[in-house]
Amino acid sequence: MKAVVYDGPMQVAVKDLPLPEGRGVLVAVDACGICGTDLTIYKGAHPRAKGPLVLGHEFVGRTTEDCAEFPKGSRVTCYPLISCGECQTCLSGQPHICEVLRLYGIDTAGGMAEMVRIPASELLAVPESVSDAVAAQAEPLAVCVHAARRAGFAAGDHVAIIGAGPIGTTLAAYLRRMGAGSVALFDTNEARIAQLRDAGFDARSTASESYEAALAAQGRAGFDRVFECAGAARAVEDALRYTRVGGSVAIVSIHKGAQPVDLQLLAFRELSVIGTRVYTRADFAEAVAMLAPMAEELAGSRARPACPKRPPPCSRR
Ligand SMILES: [Zn+2]
Numbered sequence: 001m002k003a004v005v006y007d008g009p010m011q012v013a014v015k016d017l018p019l020p021e022g023r024g025v026l027v028a029v030d031a032c033g034i035c036g037t038d039l040t041i042y043k044g045a046h047p048r049a050k051g052p053l054v055l056g057h058e059f060v061g062r063t064t065e066d067c068a069e070f071p072k073g074s075r076v077t078c079y080p081l082i083s084c085g086e087c088q089t090c091l092s093g094q095p096h097i098c099e100v101l102r103l104y105g106i107d108t109a110g111g112m113a114e115m116v117r118i119p120a121s122e123l124l125a126v127p128e129s130v131s132d133a134v135a136a137q138a139e140p141l142a143v144c145v146h147a148a149r150r151a152g153f154a155a156g157d158h159v160a161i162i163g164a165g166p167i168g169t170t171l172a173a174y175l176r177r178m179g180a181g182s183v184a185l186f187d188t189n190e191a192r193i194a195q196l197r198d199a200g201f202d203a204r205s206t207a208s209e210s211y212e213a214a215l216a217a218q219g220r221a222g223f224d225r226v227f228e229c230a231g232a233a234r235a236v237e238d239a240l241r242y243t244r245v246g247g248s249v250a251i252v253s254i255h256k257g258a259q260p261v262d263l264q265l266l267a268f269r270e271l272s273v274i275g276t277r278v279y280t281r282a283d284f285a286e287a288v289a290m291l292a293p294m295a296e297e298l299a300g301s302r303a304r305p306a307c308p309k310r311p312p313p314c315s316r317r
Pocket residue numbers: 035036037057058139140
């Protein structure tokens with residue numbers, strides 16, 4: 001079979017490999033996403049990934065053999081986390097942040113290949129109505145579902161997302177779907193901002209006056225929830241500055257090191273800064289269930305004019 005293999009820093013090639021052996025169901029892959037993590041691995045900057053490694057942790061395919069739950073030919077995606085089941089964190093009921101967490105496509109062979117072998121317990125059924133390209137996005141969407149849950153997001157919340165990359169944009173679409181009072185996306189890339197506005201999102205530059213204008217439009221002093229999806233020091237600073245008293249900041253991006261935080265602001269406003277990593281099985285299942293309705297809604301929003309009229313500010317705050 002053909003597979004995309006990482007051999008070492010800046011060395012990735014399509015290779016012919018034997019079919020994967022061992023435990024699990026052989027899945028014929030139809031589509032596999034390329035994640036920011038894959039690019040980090042390619043650059044040789046991932047702390048765990050070691051070549052030779054078949055990449056790919058976000059994929060969709062069909063089972064090639066019968067297994068308990070899935071008859072041959074079932075359309076499936078994979079919950080890619082591998083937890084040890086024995087550490088304190090696993091035993092405390094949080095296996096998604098296992099102390100020695102591993103993933104398919106990062107620590108062991110993944111789905112950027114014609115075939116991948118995955119234990120049946122890690123497979124989830126994917127509806128036939130969703131395209132392969134959309135179905136391969138269940139994993140990044142699960143990151144967003146988890147971030148929203150960790151941040152304490154509730155319908156009606158006024159939200160800012162700093163960093164409109166794939167995760168920031170997917171999060172915006174998800175929170176809009178979940179009934180956010182408003183969602184403002186902030187980014188430094190003007191071309192990206194224009195593209196998002198065309199798609200019906202409230203996308204703005206990260207200049208201070210853009211945050212102030214977004215808040216003024218809502219008649220508010222700060223956002224209820226701010227999601228930092230940029231991985232930059234300035235984004236962390238802005239996230240704290242523009243969160244309302246008692247609001248929360250979720251750090252969704254993976255920072256390369258320590259960042260300065262204004263602890264006086266944090267204390268005086270009683271802000272909550274929340275860490276978030278990957279997703280639980282429940283988050284992943286919710287993401288799979290959201291694929292079809294979200295794909296439909298996004299297709300519809302492309303047809304709508306940019307900057308749709310906002311609903312009135314939420315009365316409960
Ligand atoms: Zn990923």
